[in-house]
Amino acid sequence: MRAAEAIRAHAAAAPGGIEATHLDVMDYVTSGFRKMYTEFYLKLVNKAPALWGYLYQASNDARPDSTMQQLRRGLERLNTRALMQAIEDARPDAIVCTHFLPAEILARAIRKRGFTCPVWVQVTDFDLHRMWVHENMAGYFAGNEEVAYRMRRCGIAPERIHVTGIPIMPAFGQVPDRAACAREFGLDPDTTTFLLMGGGAGLGSLETVAERLLSLDGTFQLIVLAGKNAKALAALKLLEARYPGRLLAQGFTNHVERLMACADLVITKPGGLTSSECLAMGLPMIVNSPIPGQEERNADYLLEQGVALKAVDGPTLEYRIAHLLAHPGQLAAMGERARALGRPHAAGDVLAQVLGQPA
Secondary structure (H helix, E strand, O other): OHHHHHHHHHHHHOOOOOOOOOOOHHHHOOHHHHHHHHHHHHHHHHHOHHHHHHHHHHHHHOOOOOHHHHHHHHHHHHHOHHHHHHHHHHOOOOEEEOOHHHHHHHHHHHHHHOOOOOEEEEOOOOOOOHHHOOOOOOEEEEOOHHHHHHHHHOOOOHHHEEEOOOOOOHHHHOOOOHHHHHHHOOOOOOOOEEEEOOOEOOOEOHHHHHHHHHOOOOOOEEEEEOOOOHHHHHHHHHHHHHOOOOEEEEOOOOOHHHHHOOOOEEEEOOOHHHHHHHHHOOOOEEEEOOOOOHHHHHHHHHHHOOOEEEEOOHHHHHHHHHHHHHOHHHHHHHHHHHHHHOOOOHHHHHHHHHHOOOO
16 A cells, blocks of 8 residues: 555656546455455464465465465455446556556456556565466566566566566655754764664564663664554653663654664564665664565565564564674665665656656
8 A cells, every 4th residue: 555655646746747546445345355355364464474474375376277266366356346446437547556456356357348448567575476467467567676587487578577666655765864853853863773663473562672672782772663552652651761862762653764864774574665665765674573475575585685684583683783783884784785775766667667758
């Protein structure tokens, strides 16, 4: 959803009167399907991540004409009729899918119903699952060269593949001034600063992770982003009072790029969008407990590129942070590699390709 919003935001800011509308697929499916689709995924990744990893790989390996895949596609068609109607009512000149579900539905509409609007597909991870791959798409956008290569191996014509990166909001395209942002949040711009954006399996709650890190030796500041978790934010605020000048607890914000501008490293789950935002800001990462499947593949890519380290539990995270504090040159080198790898203008490049303009 964030990738689609990024493309819409770039379109709104572009000259020439480009009108872009973001349709969230889940707003146009039956309530039962929506509940099953979202709750099933969340329960699996939280309670049985290994099972999710198995299903991710099994669905990737399954033949398109297998009974499982035919049943899945049939269930989707029955529950997404309102989506096709909304698309037809909008009468678009082009469509960019940032999720595999609408791409699959539209591929069938092109094949069976003569749907003629060009459909483009933006893969939003540094991995390629077969459910993204369909015939008759106008083009594909890949996050990196490896994904583009795998697209070609899946039979997509090379001329239809464009390596753009993963779309992120325009705010990440110009890194804010660190000193100004630090003053805004009461931080010291000259002190090493870590941004914690999520706990997770193996690490524990945000406040637990924060307290463990703050107990380490060394001079550093810690920003913890609790999002919409009011309970976690309240606990972090109590902890903030115990560590004045060292901990900054923040709730939900629409300007995370300003917090990122204060940081030297981000501790986060390796989602495709979050990872792309960090790279655009030149921020290395410590990726924590990636979910088997797409997050694990994203983590593999970041580790291979030398822009991330991995922490599977609390002691490992403590070790990584202590090591980087003792070796600031390594942290700086990781940041330089992250900046070189970032594609802050991916959304604009996608738009230019769809509109047939020079990128």
